[in-house]
Amino acid sequence: MSLEEKVEAALETVRPYLKADGGDVKVIEITEDGIVKVEMIGACGSCSISPITLKTGIEQAILSHVPEIKSVEAINLTDTKEKNVAI
Template sequence: MIESKIKPKLIAHYGNIELVKVENGIVEVKLLGACSGCPSAKFTLEDIVLVGLQEEIPEVKEVLLVNEVSGELIDMAKKILNKEK
């Protein structure tokens, strides 16, 4: 469902989505690309992701955004900061 209906909509706007976890009707996702950190992410979750999922899977109660910083990004930041010393 995410792959076929939601992901193409986000990719069209240079974004992407990754499913993290599904438990007890709660879906956790990461927004990637241009969608990551976008001020409209809340609306994307509500209007595109939640509505899209509920059309096919009515048991979905909520969609939560996971804002984890990747280990790769942390390592890159450490390298940059260490060079400045």
């Protein structure tokens, strides 16, 4: 299974919750240094708690399933302080 496939499989564990609220997440890039860049789409793109969803839901799912990944960043969240926090 490729790194991209592993990340997508991890995202499938949180997607039902995102979709239930009218949102989703799309992988834009996985960098050589282990950073997954995602785009929050639908309701998740404008929700005020998206930074929390990113860190406690999306990033935790990916990190627990794909140890090669170091962090997850959203390219479209306006609160840069939250989107670049490393856990």
